Amino acid sequence: MKERRAHPRYPVGECGKLKPLEWESLIGQRDVKVVNVSDGGLGLRLDHSIPVGIAVRVLVGKGSYLGKITYCRASGNAFVAGVAVQSGTAGIPRRTAEGKKPAEATAQKAS
DSSP: OOOOSSOOOEEEEEEEEEEEEEHHHHHHHEEEEEEEEHHHHHHHHEEEEEOOTTTTEEEETTTTEEEEEEEEEEEEEEEEEEEEEEOOOOOOOOTTTOOOHHHHHHHHHHH
């Protein structure tokens, strides 16, 4: 099957916080796991559903990302959601396909 995504996904596995910029009193801040990152967005895993289309801020590591929820669906006993990032600061270390941070993979190749 042909890949339809505009940007490749990179596995991450970092914990963070999701803060809704709309409906704060109804939704509140949520713990999330950023499972992947691309040039256009973030893939999240969380314990509760979140409405599609709302604006959010995702705080992870030293980074902060503003975007909108593009999808949210059940996955086992959790939910997976996508965030189309509109702006942000780099704070998520990408990992290679082998699950290593790029610096770790480069150091391993050099040895």
